[in-house]
Structures are given as structure tokens and as C-alpha cells.
Amino acid sequence: MSTNFLRIVPTAYATDSFRVRRPQRMIERHLVAYRRQWLIVVSGFFEPLFYLLSMRAGLGDLVGSVSVGGKAVPYDAFVAPALMASSAMNGAIFDSTGNVLHRLKYARIYDAALATPMGPADVALGEIGWALIRGQLYACSFLGVMAALGLVQSWWSLLALPACALIGLAFASVGFAGTTFMRSWSDMDIVTTAMMPLFLFSATFFPTSSYGSWAWVVQISPLYHGVALVRSANAGVWTTSILAHIAVLVGLSAVALFVAARRLDSLLRK
Amino acid sequence: MAEPLIVARQLVKRFGEFTAVDGIDVEVQPGEAFGFLGPNGAGKSSTMRMIGCVSPVTSGTLRLFGMDPATHGSQIRARIGVVPQLDTLDVEMSVQENLWIYGRFFDLPRAEAKRRAAELLEFAQLTDRAGSVVENLSGGMKRRLSIARSLINNPELLLLDEPTTGLDPQARHVLWDRLYRLKQQGVTLVLTTHYMDEAEQLCDRLVVMDQGRIVAEGSPRDLIERYSTREVLELRFSAGTNSDSITGVHGIGDRQELLPDRVLVYAHDGEAALAEAHARGLQPESALVRRASLEDVFLLLTGRSLAD
The missing domain is CATH 3.40.50.300 (P-loop containing nucleotide triphosphate hydrolases)
Structure with missing residues (x-):
């Protein structure tokens, strides 16, 4: 009987842990907490905006136009969607790494939450949901700026918003999952180190063709698939490769979410 | 129930x-x-x-x-x-x-x-x-x-x-x-x-x-009654002589316990135990008679004090 019991307990616990009931409560907690820190939230909007303005002013005239799916677009209209995608990534990673590490290890917010009917899956999904909401705020305002600067090509551009949501979901999930493996703040350096090449080598500033025989490396980058989506949306050019880009990001999100909830469970329910 | x-x-x-x-x-x-x-x-x-x-x-x-x-x-x-x-x-x-x-x-x-x-x-x-x-x-x-x-x-x-x-x-x-x-x-x-x-x-x-x-x-009272005497005599001896003193109190009260900083004597009547210690010529630096507490229960049960 006792060995049987041993076998059942972990799985039974797992079902209790993975049940999602109230992730929105975590988001509500953040809404209240960030009322005092609204400046931090607002500041996140400016970085991609400054990038965009500097690219437009500096490189736009030098480069001329770039081809997107066979359609020639001015350089600033080429770079803008990539910056939008990158800021979706940055926002999601920022929210799901440093902030999560702080709440997990130092502020012990999750320990407090798990003493209530909330479960680890509620916490993980709530955090990722929060990162998504914040990311969508930035994406909307960025798209607004793009429209004001005349960089938006058509109504298709509105699809850049769900594309950014997907990028946010993928990177927030990966960030959260990765954070559960961190031991201390010094591990945050790894995040910064990993994000720089993603930002630079995801066909952000140049089309894939300019990478020559190294183009396949670019395709490993999850951000590349996000950039391709947002860029297609903004140009209104759709090819079947869109489905592959979506599949990569959805797949990445699913795996990372699973890892995140599992790790959170084993960390907090020792 | x-x-x-x-x-x-x-x-x-x-x-x-x-x-x-x-x-x-x-x-x-x-x-x-x-x-x-x-x-x-x-x-x-x-x-x-x-x-x-x-x-x-x-x-x-x-x-x-x-x-x-x-x-x-x-x-x-x-x-x-x-x-x-x-x-x-x-x-x-x-x-x-x-x-x-x-x-x-x-x-x-x-x-x-x-x-x-x-x-x-x-x-x-x-x-x-x-x-x-x-x-x-x-x-x-x-x-x-x-x-x-x-x-x-x-x-x-x-x-x-x-x-x-x-x-x-x-x-x-x-x-x-x-x-x-x-x-x-x-x-x-x-x-x-x-x-x-x-x-x-x-x-x-x-x-x-x-x-x-x-x-x-x-209950706290139960435990004290079951595992300890009613009173405890605490004796402090000058530094270094504490562990030697345990032999001196041997036989006084029901039980004796040596702690790093003092000697405890478990007895029904603490004052009587103290009188006997004095009669034996022991010269503790200080002596205290108190009622037994859960601390004593713990010490008796585990041989260690709770502060360890």
C-alpha cells in the first residue's frame, strides 16, 4: 500500500499545481504595486523610440530602401517593425527575469501567494500575462509613433500587435523558465549577454540576404521569427513562411511555459 | 468529540x-x-x-x-x-x-x-x-x-x-x-x-x-509533572569549576544535570536541596530555586537544551 501511495502522491500534487484558476490575481497585485512606480512603466516606451529616431535620422538617407518579400520599403520602414519586435522581446524578458527573480528569491511574493488557494501555474501564467499586457502597451504606442512618422504601410500593420503579443509570450515564458534556474543576481548577466546578439543578429538592421552563407544562424534566433512576423504585417506582404514563424514562437512558448510551471513548483513546494 | x-x-x-x-x-x-x-x-x-x-x-x-x-x-x-x-x-x-x-x-x-x-x-x-x-x-x-x-x-x-x-x-x-x-x-x-x-x-x-x-x-502542566520534579535548583559555580561541581551535588534531589554554564538539581523541594548543598560545603557563586518549566522537560527528554 505504501509504495503505491508513494507513486500516486507526486502526480496528484502535480495536478493540483498545474491547475489554473486565478492567474489574474497576480496581475491585479502588479497593477496596485506599479501605481507607485508608473514612471518605470512609462520609461520602457522611450528606448525603442530613441532607436527609431536615430536610425531614421542617421541611416535612413545612407541606406535608401530594402526589399521585404519582393516589395521595396524605405530603410526606416524596414527597421521600425524590427525595433517594435525587439522592444516586445526586451519588455517581456525584463519583466520575466529580474522582476521575477526579485519576487521569487528576495521579496518572497510567490511564497505568500502559494499559501493561498493560488497555485504555481496561477503565478507563472499571471506573471507572463502581466508581461504581455505591459508589452502590448508599448507595442500600441510604438505603432502609434510609426503611424505618425508615416512608416505604417497599410491597415495590415495592426496585425503587428498580435505578432508582438506572440513574441512577448515566447520570451516571457523563456525568461521565466530561465529565471527559475538562477542562483543569484550575478546570473542576470547571462541574460544581458544573450540578448545583445539576439538584438543584433535577428535580421533587425539588415535583411537576411546580407548575412550570406551565415543566414541559417539567424534563423536559430527566436527573435528573427518575431521580426519577420512584424515586418510582414507592416509591409502587408504575406507568404507561407509566416506559418513557420508562428509555429516556432508558439512551440517555444509551450515548452518554456511547461518548464516554468514545473520548476516553480519544485522550487516553492519543497 | x-x-x-x-x-x-x-x-x-x-x-x-x-x-x-x-x-x-x-x-x-x-x-x-x-x-x-x-x-x-x-x-x-x-x-x-x-x-x-x-x-x-x-x-x-x-x-x-x-x-x-x-x-x-x-x-x-x-x-x-x-x-x-x-x-x-x-x-x-x-x-x-x-x-x-x-x-x-x-x-x-x-x-x-x-x-x-x-x-x-x-x-x-x-x-x-x-x-x-x-x-x-x-x-x-x-x-x-x-x-x-x-x-x-x-x-x-x-x-x-x-x-x-x-x-x-x-x-x-x-x-x-x-x-x-x-x-x-x-x-x-x-x-x-x-x-x-x-x-x-x-x-x-x-x-x-x-x-x-x-x-x-x-498539556504543558502534564508534561512538567510527568517528566520533571516540581522545583529546580540552579547553581552557578566560578568559571572552570562547573564540571567538577557535578560530583559534589551527586545524590542531592532526584536528578542532576550539568549545563555548560550551570548545574541543575531537580528536587521536589528546592530550598531543602540548596540547604543540603550548603551543608556539604559547596560554595556556588549564585543559587536560584524556581519552578520546573518546559525547558526542563525538554532537557530531560533529549539531553539537550532548547537553545542548542
Whole structure:
């Protein structure tokens, strides 16, 4: 009987842990907490905006136009969607790494939450949901700026918003999952180190063709698939490769979410 | 008798090779104040975490309100309040927000959560600090806020892991008073402590834990009567001669115990024991006769003092 019991307990616990009931409560907690820190939230909007303005002013005239799916677009209209995608990534990673590490290890917010009917899956999904909401705020305002600067090509551009949501979901999930493996703040350096090449080598500033025989490396980058989506949306050019880009990001999100909830469970329910 | 609120049978918690809780049997009745007493590392906190449904049981059975934490953890947690050993207050929020946001984790409607938050601020004597940031509170205030927060869902069972550790005497007494009121309201209290006075003040019944096992169970008075003499004579000798003095007191009272800084003599009549020590020509630097306490029970049961 006792060995049987041993076998059942972990799985039974797992079902209790993975049940999602109230992730929105975590988001509500953040809404209240960030009322005092609204400046931090607002500041996140400016970085991609400054990038965009500097690219437009500096490189736009030098480069001329770039081809997107066979359609020639001015350089600033080429770079803008990539910056939008990158800021979706940055926002999601920022929210799901440093902030999560702080709440997990130092502020012990999750320990407090798990003493209530909330479960680890509620916490993980709530955090990722929060990162998504914040990311969508930035994406909307960025798209607004793009429209004001005349960089938006058509109504298709509105699809850049769900594309950014997907990028946010993928990177927030990966960030959260990765954070559960961190031991201390010094591990945050790894995040910064990993994000720089993603930002630079995801066909952000140049089309894939300019990478020559190294183009396949670019395709490993999850951000590349996000950039391709947002860029297609903004140009209104759709090819079947869109489905592959979506599949990569959805797949990445699913795996990372699973890892995140599992790790959170084993960390907090020792 | 009503159905017990907590039933544990042969409860075991292992972390890899290490056994933190080694097959304990516990029953807690509704309305009772029950204590786990023991030194650090005795397995008290591990037991509390299992009861709080945040730590899976390794083996044995555990039931709260007749439910199994493995399958009904969320439902059980909805009916209990937890005051953890280290405060897990939300430092990014005000005192008041800490309370009502926590209520939201229990699915309380927002208006109800805020109403209860105001009541609990009153109970915890923190009304005038409602808008303060948590960081600015004193240790005693934080502890009271933790207790207030644990009550936001009107729990039937309150778990307190070393509620007054690290607090000054005055803050402890305020806290005990609040806990006593809860008990009078019918809330079942389960607490861990390594303070004897706390256990004696608050607990109707307690178990003494040592190395993951229960070594004794009963009311504080029972335990003292069962395991100790009525009085204790404490003798302090000048530095270095303490361990030699144990032979000198041999045969006085029922039992003698050598501690690093003093010698204890367990006797029904402490004054008589002291008189005999003087008659033998012993010259302690100081002598004290006191009533036996749970500390003595623990020392007799485990051969170690609680402070270890």
C-alpha cells in the first residue's frame, strides 16, 4: 500500500499545481504595486523610440530602401517593425527575469501567494500575462509613433500587435523558465549577454540576404521569427513562411511555459 | 468529540537522504491551541509546511478538514491562515494594500476584502499606519501585519511558525494577547516555538519534537509533572569549576544535570536541596530555586537544551 501511495502522491500534487484558476490575481497585485512606480512603466516606451529616431535620422538617407518579400520599403520602414519586435522581446524578458527573480528569491511574493488557494501555474501564467499586457502597451504606442512618422504601410500593420503579443509570450515564458534556474543576481548577466546578439543578429538592421552563407544562424534566433512576423504585417506582404514563424514562437512558448510551471513548483513546494 | 481538524499518521518528510520528519502522529481538535515545541532542526517547520499544503508529504497520511493536501490543496488553503517564520509581506505595497490584495488571492470580492482589511488593521493596532510602506514598520508591527494578513479569509485554522522569534518582550506580549483573542473566538491555533514561556502561555496541548520525532505529548502542566520534579535548583559555580561541581551535588534531589554554564538539581523541594548543598560545603557563586518549566522537560527528554 505504501509504495503505491508513494507513486500516486507526486502526480496528484502535480495536478493540483498545474491547475489554473486565478492567474489574474497576480496581475491585479502588479497593477496596485506599479501605481507607485508608473514612471518605470512609462520609461520602457522611450528606448525603442530613441532607436527609431536615430536610425531614421542617421541611416535612413545612407541606406535608401530594402526589399521585404519582393516589395521595396524605405530603410526606416524596414527597421521600425524590427525595433517594435525587439522592444516586445526586451519588455517581456525584463519583466520575466529580474522582476521575477526579485519576487521569487528576495521579496518572497510567490511564497505568500502559494499559501493561498493560488497555485504555481496561477503565478507563472499571471506573471507572463502581466508581461504581455505591459508589452502590448508599448507595442500600441510604438505603432502609434510609426503611424505618425508615416512608416505604417497599410491597415495590415495592426496585425503587428498580435505578432508582438506572440513574441512577448515566447520570451516571457523563456525568461521565466530561465529565471527559475538562477542562483543569484550575478546570473542576470547571462541574460544581458544573450540578448545583445539576439538584438543584433535577428535580421533587425539588415535583411537576411546580407548575412550570406551565415543566414541559417539567424534563423536559430527566436527573435528573427518575431521580426519577420512584424515586418510582414507592416509591409502587408504575406507568404507561407509566416506559418513557420508562428509555429516556432508558439512551440517555444509551450515548452518554456511547461518548464516554468514545473520548476516553480519544485522550487516553492519543497 | 468533533472530528479532528488535522490528522497525521506516520507522517514523513525527506529531502534526499535527509529525514526532516520521521513518522509523526498528530491530531488537532477544532478550537484547540496546539504547539510543536523543539530546537531548530527538529522538523517543526517541515511539519508546518506539510500542514500548510505547500510541501508534499513523502509518506504517511495527512488530512485537514478530512481532505488530502495532495488532491485538495487549494480547497484546504482557502480555509487556513499561515504566518510564516520569516515575514513574506509585500514591500512594494502599503500596509492596507497588503491586506486587501491578499484577500483577492482568496477570491474575496474587492469591497469585502477592503472592509475586512479595515477591520484587521484595527485588530492588529495598525489603523494609523494603513498608508505606510511596509519597510518602515517595526519588527513587531510587521509581525502583527503578517498575522492580520493571515486572517483575511476568516480561517478556521491558523498556522504560526515561530510567531514571536526576534521580537522584544513587549511586542511579544501584544502578540500573545492578539492570539489569545483569536483562540477565544474559536480559531484553532497550531504554532511552533522554541520559547517555553510562549508554549506555556498559548498552548492547550503540545508535542515535543526532536530529530524529526515526537518525544512527548501533553498539556504543558502534564508534561512538567510527568517528566520533571516540581522545583529546580540552579547553581552557578566560578568559571572552570562547573564540571567538577557535578560530583559534589551527586545524590542531592532526584536528578542532576550539568549545563555548560550551570548545574541543575531537580528536587521536589528546592530550598531543602540548596540547604543540603550548603551543608556539604559547596560554595556556588549564585543559587536560584524556581519552578520546573518546559525547558526542563525538554532537557530531560533529549539531553539537550532548547537553545542548542
